[in-house]
Amino acid sequence: MPNADHNWQHDILRALRGPAVPADTPGPAAPAPSPRPAPAAAPAATERPRPAVPEQPRTPAPAASTRPARTTAPDSLPALDTAMAAVARRPTRGEPAVVRGARALRRIVSGSASREVAVLTRTAEVLQRPVTTGRQIAVTSIRGGAGKTTVTALLGTTYAHYRQDPVLLVEADPALGSLPLRLGAASLRWTTADLADIVAPQMSLLDITGYLVQLPDNAWLLPGSQGRIGAMVDTATYERVMVALRRYFGVTVVDCETLPAEVARAALSAAQARVLAAPATLDGVAGTYAVLEWLRSLPPHVIEGTVVALSVMSPRPGIDVEAAAERLATTGARVHVLPHDRHLAAGGRLRTDLLSRPARLAAARLAAEVFELSRKRR
Template sequence: MPNADHNWQGDLLRDLKSTGPAGAGTPADPRPSVPPARPEPTAPGPAAHETAQAHAHAHAQAPAARAWPGTPAPPPTPDSLPVIDKAMAAVARRPVRGEAVALRAARAVRRIVSGSAAREVAALTRTAEVLQQPVTTGRQIAVTSIRGGAGKTTVTALLGTTYAHYRQDPVLLVEADPALGSLPLRLGAEALRWTTADLADIAVPQMSLLDVTGYLVQLPDNAWLLPGSQGRIGAMVDTVTYERVMVALRRYFGVTVVDCETLPAEVARVALSAAQARVIAAPATLDGVTSTYSVLQWLRALPAHVIEGTVVALSVTTPRPGIDVDAAAERLASAGARVHVLPYDRHLAAGGPLRTELLARPARLAATRLAAEVFELSQKRR
């Protein structure tokens, strides 16, 4: 492994470990090469969240007050707004597990009887090794779709939480779909302050990782969120703003996953072009598959590395889809992209905050394999 890998990631980890008690932001022990047997960690409790937010707010004030040489004064600190108000949150039901108890039990018995458990562990070990590969520069992964409701925000959240779970270096999730985007809600964020447009006017090369993370929303497992808006209609991110933010933040994070606007919006096209790997989210419906196939045909007309670095995440959103999912996946793959099917999962279909411990095993495994292939493709493009 090149020395540059050690130096780049080591500097980031030292920055994070110096943030306060218990090394806030970085796990104390190295991650295992095999997924843990226990459920993935849940979001921190209210007290821990309040502590993390207060810590992040304190860092946000320090860089905002500094007069960096040759840079304009930063904008005034915006008010912190809740992701969802209490009255609206009250209509939500209790989160459900991805599978019913009977299905989970039957699946466990089949794994034991068929002897597939050992093969599955071996496959997961290989997948974990891919996800934990070092990087010399930050990898950017863009997620988009041809229309709303295709599952791109869900796919973004799944990718980001998977990378954060397996990797040691910081992971960033960026919302570049600011018009009432739902990424903060999907990730379980409670309040938002700074946005993509704000950070574009603030970030300068002299900043440390601690300065930067003061403007971000802290998530579990050493992950961070940069929201596109505070839930207001009319907020926009143009291509200039997007490029400034991504260039400024790239060196701080090992992997950045971007929830883009839908195609053919200009920011989405810029994001797809600049990313080392692309994910097209498609619902497992006839119109979803047809429109996504058209997008893939368009990508084939671009330089070859674009389609070669593209993966389709075909999401099954109902228990009984109206198409032959395997045949649809084969048809999409004929256009030159890799295709991964995300099976139906009750927890994902509910649309609330993503809690990985509630996902059904098939959905969790599919998301992990998708993340591994996308990351591996991003490593091929320097």
């Protein structure tokens, strides 16, 4: 779309990729229909209503990827090996029973329950606001173990719970990413790289969802791999997929590679809002602050559309979390603290019913602010 926001995204892409990119390089665009024979039929999917977002005008397709095209349909593989699944323990609740009881008693005595309901009501109103075009939200971090995939799963499940239009979660970290495991996917078949060779403008939402993993609450997952180390997704493949899928889903949350990977940079530049996951540790906060300072050198829209999700990894963090959040906020980015939660810290499938109340409230507030920032960008 030839508008101001489109132009600044191109400027960021050029800044991130370096001077070798010509100034008139076109941005991500919808792919042209593939001339090769259609792949094997996609698995059947439950029909979902199309989101109330208009189709985007088609523009010239970017240069084709050098990755060889798949000629046969992939086999469906389990997301987690049966023997590996056997080592998992029963999932724990986010808070011990004693803490939950004491919290409930305080809410009754202090009358905070009504205030909590009012906050949730306002948050729900923000999350349910309509969009005219699909919003894309990129989640990344500066290193592994920062809570990036957990934040992606929290955002995606929150949007799917509150919104009526379809929500898509994309794994753009194919090197054994854990997003399918976090979302409880039973099996994996088609991947991000596969869909780049399949998606075409004339396809309907029902056609598209046949290649995706269905999740609860009208959410869908596009995995980056089948749980094995394989070819990495290049920037051209990522751009083709994301531009083509934008018109089908009201909100798309992308689990990116860690910075400074090329696909992660492209995802940050093209998204309407960015989330930088950071652990509440001294080195995590220091590294995140350095990245935010770099983002400040880009056009102001970038830092203004960035939110830091500061995750407390242990019951007794080694830093003053509130002071760290204030320091990060001096860069102009929004900062949200995700409190320690035993269920999140244990890994494995994310079950929102097992989250502690503080973690649920913090996740909802984070999702609402990120979504509101994305609505301000075209």
